[in-house]
Amino acid sequence: MTLRIPKLVNGMVGLANADVYTPGNIEQVQFSLPTQAAFALLGIGNGYGAHLGYLEGTVDMQRVGAVARIVKLVEDTALDQRYPGKFVTEATVRFKDGACEKSFVENSVGTPDNPMTEDVHDLKFLELSVPVLGDERSRRLLDVLHQLPGDLPVADLTRMCAIQDCGQSH
16 A cells, blocks of 8 residues: 655654654554554554554554555655645555555545534544543533533533542542
């Protein structure tokens, strides 16, 4: 697999990172385009679940690393000129039978030109909040955030976000 990327992307998640092919901590995993591509190619996904799996040791990082090493990054500054400030990528996959497929992504999900839908955003919020707050509190908080009454005291909103059982007595 070859990923043709602009200098902008290369500087953030590409070859400018010394550990791009050998991430040793969660930040390096998150900012390694080859690792994220390997997660996707292996069907692991590249969201919170994959990152949590890395942290918990349930993702086989040797396998991920082996796949990441077949991802070749190619910086193409012409992409910076043609798509200034965008995180574009052209992926080329060559299969064992010689077939080749290309895909160009101009507007990644979550960018201003391709924002997440409200449903996708809500799912991401729940994915991140349920393990911390529980399902009921997370859904209640999400409802409040959708309405966000102007008279809601910030202290009340903060309380809704706080972990309630910290093992401390009051």
